[in-house]
Amino acid sequence: MNMQWDAETYGRDFSFVHRYGDGVAALIGAAPGSTVLDLGCGNGALTHRLRQSGFQVMGLDASPDLLSAARKSYPDIEFVLGDAVDFSLPEPVDVVFSNAVFHWIEKKCHPAMLACVSRALKPGGEFVFEFGGRGNTAWIEAALERAFSREGYRYQNPFFFPTIGEYAPMVEAAGFRVEYAQLFARPTPLQGEDGLGNWIRMFLKGPFEALPGPARQAVIRRAEAELRPVLCRDGQWYADYVRLRMKARKL
Ligand code: BEZ
Numbered sequence: 001m002n003m004q005w006d007a008e009t010y011g012r013d014f015s016f017v018h019r020y021g022d023g024v025a026a027l028i029g030a031a032p033g034s035t036v037l038d039l040g041c042g043n044g045a046l047t048h049r050l051r052q053s054g055f056q057v058m059g060l061d062a063s064p065d066l067l068s069a070a071r072k073s074y075p076d077i078e079f080v081l082g083d084a085v086d087f088s089l090p091e092p093v094d095v096v097f098s099n100a101v102f103h104w105i106e107k108k109c110h111p112a113m114l115a116c117v118s119r120a121l122k123p124g125g126e127f128v129f130e131f132g133g134r135g136n137t138a139w140i141e142a143a144l145e146r147a148f149s150r151e152g153y154r155y156q157n158p159f160f161f162p163t164i165g166e167y168a169p170m171v172e173a174a175g176f177r178v179e180y181a182q183l184f185a186r187p188t189p190l191q192g193e194d195g196l197g198n199w200i201r202m203f204l205k206g207p208f209e210a211l212p213g214p215a216r217q218a219v220i221r222r223a224e225a226e227l228r229p230v231l232c233r234d235g236q237w238y239a240d241y242v243r244l245r246m247k248a249r250k251l
Pocket of ligand 1: 100103131132136137159203241
């Protein structure tokens, strides 16, 4: 999926994305000093955390804006512009790591992405990742479907949120043994009174392009009104995230 990232807003208002990455990074079993590719590294915050844990890291991302923010913040880390579904590395690495990226990739492109990951790893190398799993943002999506429909438009969920049963065979088919898999709910606090609206504006630019200008705000306001009793507690908005977390080993 092509998406224009606003690196400044992303870093300021959506820093939870990399903070939550620590849990999945804890699944890495490779020794300090091992080489780690952070696939879809974004602004590099998590790549930097991995380096602080003692790994030799590099980051790859398809967004020039996020990469230039990453290079500015961490000039001594190697960041490479590249597409997760079509990349190769000069030397294979010990670990490929990825957080909150794969749901952006269309289902039909995952076999190509998994083949690139497999080629990028040494035999026995670890593939550790987390992304949105089945049920992710289900309340938000349902409210948007209704709000779009009231305006006479159809909301199309642009994301791939698989179950373990759907995704583990895809990983295995790319030459991995799945060693760990978990699908779990993680309601995720959103920043500020307008947290839900800002989340929608930041991440759902694609579906909103179909709407004429005045309808956009109406849809967001309607979704907020519908979701407030479910996703807002004491003035704090939460996104109804569900995470699919896995560790697999290259055979
Ligand atoms: C997620 O991390 O689950 C996510 C982020 C943006 C849009 C949809 C899902």
